[in-house]
Amino acid sequence: AQTVTQSQPEMSVQEAETVTLSCTYDTSENNYYLFWYKQPPSRQMILVIRQEAYKQQNATENRFSVNFQKAAKSFSLKISDSQLGDTAMYFCAFMNPPNFGNEKLTFGTGTRLTIIP
């Protein structure tokens, strides 16, 4: 079974600074998908960014980017120019290859990020 590990239960950073959240995973598959989800105090789960394992280029979405190291099974999230609205729980998630009946997400335990004004 796949496992996802987020080793930083809590982090805080000053507004406008850059912060990196760590995520490692374990799988024997060669093709898979990785996601970062954000859960603000409203508890709504919001997709931040996604990465396909067979793509070497790191995904970027505005201020959010990932550092995907396939050999190390590492998938960190970098938030640049952090804003107060970035305060949330962040979950790393792994999805099996897209075979019928196998598309389910496995989540890490989350990192609580606080942006300090």
Add this chain to the structure above:
Amino acid sequence: DGGITQSPKYLFRKEGQNVTLSCEQNLNHDAMYWYRQDPGQGLRLIYYSQIVNDFQKGDIAEGYSVSREKKESFPLTVTSAQKNPTAFYLCASSSQGKDSPLHFGNGTRLTVT
């Protein structure tokens, strides 16, 4: 607007009672999922369904039951056999596809006393 609706937002029950959480989606998604969220444990998969009239157990299915009679609906019943039912429950859906992300509802907070 398309989306996933979970109701109610807060639910209170006495111990020993079964309770059903509602999840409806109008995204025309084939797959639907139920996750449970507890502090410090992230999201854990309870049940999922890839197609109508079919569903599979997730990692923590004991004490729960589901049905998928319609594509749009995937209700979760928390039975009296669930030892620690108090939690936040999230429903999600996705279309079948190579990188389809999950779309989540707003969740239901269940408190059993």
